[in-house]
Structure formats: C-alpha cells, structure tokens
Amino acid sequence: MWAAGVVLIAISLVTTRSGGSSDPATAILEGGAALMLMTVGSILVSRLPSNLIGWLLVIGGLLIAISVGAVGLADQGLNVHPGSLPMAIWLAWVSQWVWAPEIACLFILLPLFYPTGHLPSRRWRAVVVIACALVVVGSVGSALSPWVPDPYPVGNPLAPGGPITDTMSFLSSVVATVLVVAGGALAVASLIVRYRRAATIERQQLKWFAAVAMIAGVAGTINIAAYGASGAAAPTSTLGVIVTVSAFFLYGGVGLLPAAIGVAVLRYRLYEIDRLISRTIGWATLTITVVGLFVGVILALQAVLSPVTQSNELAVAGSTLLVFTMFQPLRRRVQRLVDRRFNRAGYDAEQTVAAFAARLADVVDLEQLQAQIMKTVAETVEPASLSIWLRG
Numbered sequence: 001m002w003a004a005g006v007v008l009i010a011i012s013l014v015t016t017r018s019g020g021s022s023d024p025a026t027a028i029l030e031g032g033a034a035l036m037l038m039t040v041g042s043i044l045v046s047r048l049p050s051n052l053i054g055w056l057l058v059i060g061g062l063l064i065a066i067s068v069g070a071v072g073l074a075d076q077g078l079n080v081h082p083g084s085l086p087m088a089i090w091l092a093w094v095s096q097w098v099w100a101p102e103i104a105c106l107f108i109l110l111p112l113f114y115p116t117g118h119l120p121s122r123r124w125r126a127v128v129v130i131a132c133a134l135v136v137v138g139s140v141g142s143a144l145s146p147w148v149p150d151p152y153p154v155g156n157p158l159a160p161g162g163p164i165t166d167t168m169s170f171l172s173s174v175v176a177t178v179l180v181v182a183g184g185a186l187a188v189a190s191l192i193v194r195y196r197r198a199a200t201i202e203r204q205q206l207k208w209f210a211a212v213a214m215i216a217g218v219a220g221t222i223n224i225a226a227y228g229a230s231g232a233a234a235p236t237s238t239l240g241v242i243v244t245v246s247a248f249f250l251y252g253g254v255g256l257l258p259a260a261i262g263v264a265v266l267r268y269r270l271y272e273i274d275r276l277i278s279r280t281i282g283w284a285t286l287t288i289t290v291v292g293l294f295v296g297v298i299l300a301l302q303a304v305l306s307p308v309t310q311s312n313e314l315a316v317a318g319s320t321l322l323v324f325t326m327f328q329p330l331r332r333r334v335q336r337l338v339d340r341r342f343n344r345a346g347y348d349a350e351q352t353v354a355a356f357a358a359r360l361a362d363v364v365d366l367e368q369l370q371a372q373i374m375k376t377v378a379e380t381v382e383p384a385s386l387s388i389w390l391r392g
Helices: 002-015 024-047 052-080 088-097 099-113 122-143 163-197 200-230 238-266 272-309 313-342 344-360 366-380
Strands: none
Touching: 002 024, 002 052, 024 052, 024 238, 052 088, 052 099, 052 238, 088 099, 088 122, 099 122, 099 163, 099 200, 122 163, 163 200, 200 238, 272 313, 344 366
C-alpha cells in the first residue's frame, strides 16, 4: 500500500501543471500529507499491527494519493493530450467520489479510535455507522452527479440526468455535509470523554493529537464552507483565496498529524507536549503584548511630541527603545504565567528547586542536607528509587 501510494504521488507531481485540474501547490501539499500518513502508518502497523490507528493512517494516505494521482492522469488524458489515455474519463470519475471514504477515515474514525485502537465504549458504535453512511451516501451521490466545478471537456458518464441527478446532487452535498459535521463533532466528543477518563499517559497522547488536529479541523471546516459557497467562483476571488489558504493549513495539519500520532503512540518523549504547548502560547501572547505595547507607545509619544518635533522619528525611536528594554522582563513574566497553567509539572519543579536553593544557605548539618536533596529530587523527578553516594 505504501509503495502504491508513492507511485501515485509521483504521478501527480509529474502531471501537475499551472491552470490544470491540480495545480503544483495543491499537488505538493496533498502528496506530502499522503506520504506522511502512509509512512507513519506503515511504521505503526509494523510495530503494533493489532492497533487500528496505523491501518487508518495508511488507508487515509492511500486514498489521498489515489485522488491526486487520478486527477493528474485525467487532466493529461482529457485536457492536455485528449485521447492519449483511454481510461482517463474513469480516473476523473474516481477522483470525484474518493473524498467521502477519505474524510470518513481521517476525520471521523481516526479521532474516534485514537489512541488505543478501540472504541471508548459500545455506545460509540453509532459514530462508526455515521462514517459508513458517509462513505455510501457521499460516494454514490458524487459518482452519479454532474461534476461541480467541471474541469474536463466531458461530463460524468454515469450521471443519469433529470430528477435522479438532482437527488444524487442533494445526497452528495447536503446529506453528506450533515454526516460529516455530525460524525466529526461526535468524534471530537469521544476524545473529550477519553481525556476526562484517561490516565496520565493516555492524556499526554490525546494532547499530542489535539494540538495538531485543531489546525486541520478549523482549516477543514473553513475550507468546506468556503468551497460550498464559492461554486464556480474564480480562484482569485475572495472565496477562492479563502479556499486556497484554508486548504494549505488543512493539508499542512493533516501532514503533521501522523507525526504527532507516531510520537504519542510510540511514546517517544511523550511529555514534551506540555512544554511545546506552553512555549507556543507563551510566545504568541508575548508577540501580541509587544506589538500592542509598541503601537500604543508610538501613538502616545506622537500625540505628545508632534507639536514640538513635527516628526514621528523620535516617537518611533523612543517606543523601540522602551519595548527592547521591557522585552526580557515581559517574556519571563508571561512565560511564568503560561507555565503555571499549561506546564504545571515544569513550573512546580522550578519552584521546588528555587526553594531548595534558598534553604541551602542556612543548612550546615550533613544529614539535614542529605534529606533536603532527596526530598527535592523526589518531588521534581519522581524516580523509582533514590540513593546518595558520598565520597570520603
């Protein structure tokens, strides 16, 4: 499966062209996401073959590869060199409906079964039914509907026309969208339920997933809404730009998702996620604070100095100097506040070590010092065993 997906990705990169059915940027983004999904999925399957997560990653990546490969070949056989590829029309047909199993696999079943590979409980089987319904309704509806937008000189050969076509279009658009939203919402709810019931390790695994899935989820929601509203709008229109930008973040998030899953499932440096989240929020908060302070000081100094200097240069220089002076104190203050909420273990450890250093100045008894050291190490590192060796 991995090898077949790599071949299809290579085909998509070779056949892509500007102004074609698949432009180079889209082919690179989708191909990169598919390669990441299949590679990490293959590693997980080889290490943990009984865990469903690896299989979902491989299948989801292969479905993306099928989509981009089929689009590239169909564009060559129908637009660039008409008639050169006899099966081009059917490759175009496949590319129109493969999105349904792709979304069901990656955006409903993957979060539903993560990280154990099993359902949280039997009552969540209804979400599996919704995913299966999406595959059937979305695939059949898209397979029998006119292509919108239609990038090829020929239409769907299986579109029956008349009321049946209208029904199929309704299924592939309205009903399928409802199933996507319902299934995705319930899958996210299952993650929340898992997190509330989970032990420490599983909670860290869920944090890794949520940190990256949030990017893909928000971007995917915007992309679906903008794509449905844009219709045949030009790519340079406002909705067209929103579709392009949201697709970039969507496939970027999908590409990073398997890396986060691999780290979490294999438990490699699992607890680094708290530090990562803390640093990300800390620097984002600091950036907003510094920019706001810089703009506010400039406006204040301009109001005060403009009548005297008739120039903004002094205000800019003064605000820059002030922000530069306050940067490090602000960074330390903001990071402490963020660590207190999002990296509590690291914050508590730093506080414990600082308190130990303060007490160290008053300790002169060796046994008392030894007890203080062992207490500090036990509180910060929590080792399975602890002993002190004194050379003397």
